[in-house]
Amino acid sequence: MNKAYQLLVFLFFAVLVAQAQPVPGADENIPNLVTFGGDSETYWGDDNFCQIIFFSVPETHSAPIYIRVYDPDIGGGNDEQQGEWDTRMRFGIYGGKGSCSNQDARDGNLDGEYDSGSLLDSKSFDDDPEYDLKWYTFGPFNPTEGEYLPEDGGYIFKIVVEGLSGGDGNLYRLFLSSQENANHEVEGAFAYYFKYKFRLHDDVNQISHIYPYINDSSTVYIKQSNFDWDNDGVIMVRSIDRKGSLMKTSGDDHWSHSNFKIREREYYSSLDIRMVKNKSARIKNNNVVIRLENQDGEGLKLYSVPIGGIPKYIPKATHVKD
Ligand SMILES: [Ca+2]
Ligand SMILES: [Ca+2]
Ligand SMILES: [Ca+2]
Numbered sequence: 282m283n284k285a286y287q288l289l290v291f292l293f294f295a296v297l298v299a300q301a302q303p304v305p306g307a308d309e310n311i312p313n314l315v316t317f318g319g320d321s322e323t324y325w326g327d328d329n330f331c332q333i334i335f336f337s338v339p340e341t342h343s344a345p346i347y348i349r350v351y352d353p354d355i356g357g358g359n360d361e362q363q364g365e366w367d368t369r370m371r372f373g374i375y376g377g378k379g380s381c382s383n384q385d386a387r388d389g390n391l392d393g394e395y396d397s398g399s400l401l402d403s404k405s406f407d408d409d410p411e412y413d414l415k416w417y418t419f420g421p422f423n424p425t426e427g428e429y430l431p432e433d434g435g436y437i438f439k440i441v442v443e444g445l446s447g448g449d450g451n452l453y454r455l456f457l458s459s460q461e462n463a464n465h466e467v468e469g470a471f472a473y474y475f476k477y478k479f480r481l482h483d484d485v486n487q488i489s490h491i492y493p494y495i496n497d498s499s500t501v502y503i504k505q506s507n508f509d510w511d512n513d514g515v516i517m518v519r520s521i522d523r524k525g526s527l528m529k530t531s532g533d534d535h536w537s538h539s540n541f542k543i544r545e546r547e548y549y550s551s552l553d554i555r556m557v558k559n560k561s562a563r564i565k566n567n568n569v570v571i572r573l574e575n576q577d578g579e580g581l582k583l584y585s586v587p588i589g590g591i592p593k594y595i596p597k598a599t600h601v602k603d
Contacts, residue, residue, distance in 0.1 A: 302456055302471070303455070303456050303585070304455040304472045305585070307586075308586060308587055309490050309585070310488065310490060311479045311480070311481075311489045312480055312481075313359065313452040313454060313480045314452070314454060315327060315452055315568045316330060317361075317448070317449070317451070318368035318370065318447030318448050318450075318451075319443075319447070320448050321363065321447075321448045321449070321450070325361070325509075326450075326508075326567065326568025327444070327450070327478055328509070329391060330443070330444035331389070331395075331443050332441075332442040332478050333386055333395065333439060333441050333475075334440045334472055334474050335381055335433075335437050335438065335472060335474065336348065336437065336440070336470065336471075337430075337436070337471055337472070338424045338434075338436045338437075338438070338457070338469075339470060340436065342424055342469065343424060345421030345422060345423060346420060346424055346459060346467055347419065347422070347458045347459070347460065347461050348438065348455065348456075349418045349419070349455065349456045349458050350372060350418075350453055350454070350455055351453055352412070352414055352415070352453050353412050354406045354407065354411075354413050354451075355369075355370055355407060355408055355449050355450075355451045356407070356408030356409065356413060356449075359453075360449060360451055361451075361452065363448045364449075367408075368408070368444065369405055369407045369445040369447055370405065370406050370445060370451050371405045371406075371441075371445055372403060372405075372406070373400055374438060375398040375399060375440075376399055376422070376426040376437075377428060378428060380397055380399065380437070381427070381437040381438070381439050383395075383397035383398070385397065387580055388476070388580065389475050389580070395441065396441060398439065399426075404417070404419070405445065406451075416456075418462070422438065424436045435469075438457075440455065455472070457470050472584070473582040473583060473585065475572065476571075476580070477491060477570070477572070480569075481556060481564075481567040482558065483565045484558075485563060488556065489556040490553055490555055490556065490591075492552065492553060492554070492583060492586070492587035492588070492591075493551065493554070493581040493582065493583050494550070494552075494587075495543055495547050495549065495550060495552065497575070500543045500548070500575050501543065501575070501576045502540045503543060503573050503581065504539075504540050504573070504574045505529075505541070506536050506537070506571070506574070507528075507530060507531050507536065507537055507569060507571045507572075508536050508569065508571075509533060509535070510531040510567075510569050511532060511564055513530070513559050513567050513569075514556070514558040514560075515530060515557050516554060516571075517557070518553070518554055518555075519553040519594060520544075520546075520547050520552045520553065520592050521550050521592045521593065521594065522547050522597075523547075524596075528554075550589060551589055551591070553591055553592050554571075
């Protein structure tokens with residue numbers, strides 16, 4: 282499949298699937314993103330107190346866009362208190378050349394040139410009832426203020442969430458909107474991320490998902506890494522060609538890694554990484570981190586919508602004797 286065709290497939294499905302713009306995405310079934318203050322303990326579930334998310338806006342969209350954050354404050358409802366509320370956190374929106382193509386930004390750490398490109402807008406939040414359980418809106422932005430990366434779907438914006446100080450956990454959600462005061466989809470837009478930090482459900486019957494897409498037929502294997510999973514159940518890979526392969530999950534305050542081989546039928550399809558909680562342990566407030574890389578250490582994009590839809594396992598036809 283050539284690049285242009287891949288992109289077509291890509292955009293086609295992105296346009297078709299509704300609810301492409303909330304992060305966490307609707308099909309991910311993840312309640313909230315999490316970032317901790319810069320003085321936090323890593324055993325609360327954030328390895329380095331930042332989160333980097335990318336939003337892709339198609340070239341065909343020329344009207345202004347807005348990036349909205351639900352519960353950006355660190356206090357009141359929705360958040361994780363450790364001692365007194367004392368956390369400051371900065372949300373920065375970046376665009377322009379190098380903002381989203383920069384490898385440091387894609388690695389999802391506060392190292393090197395993670396803040397590359399032009400800073401379009403930023404705001405720091407702390408314990409502030411004005412923003413508690415409410416939406417804050419960044420923008421308007423002209424779509425062309427993003428970095429033009431046609432292979433990533435059009436104009437790309439980078440959101441860097443940085444835990445400046447303090448020890449509490451900020452739980453929040455994002456939405457790319459065509460309106461300032463409401464969540465309205467930008468047709469054909471979607472989000473992706475290379476390192477993802479979030480809160481699992483407390484309800485042990487809820488299954489959360491992430492959806493990488495295998496866009497390269499030279500992919501040999503995927504290395505998955507997860508942090509501070511607290512042995513909360515299992516993480517498994519499901520795809521068009523596999524019913525479920527188990528990955529290694531981490532315990533408290535450390536990374537665990539495991540590899541799985543990519544099969545031929547999985548090229549140009551999404552994988553469904555399923556996170557099934559431990560039914561008896563009933564672990565609450567479980568914050569976790571996950572990242573996927575190929576055999577060359579390149580991070581895989583995790584998409585807010587599964588490209589091509591949620592993959593359904595189709596058993597191979599077996600030969601039946603006459
Ligand atoms: Ca709050
Ligand atoms: Ca919050
Ligand atoms: Ca945890």
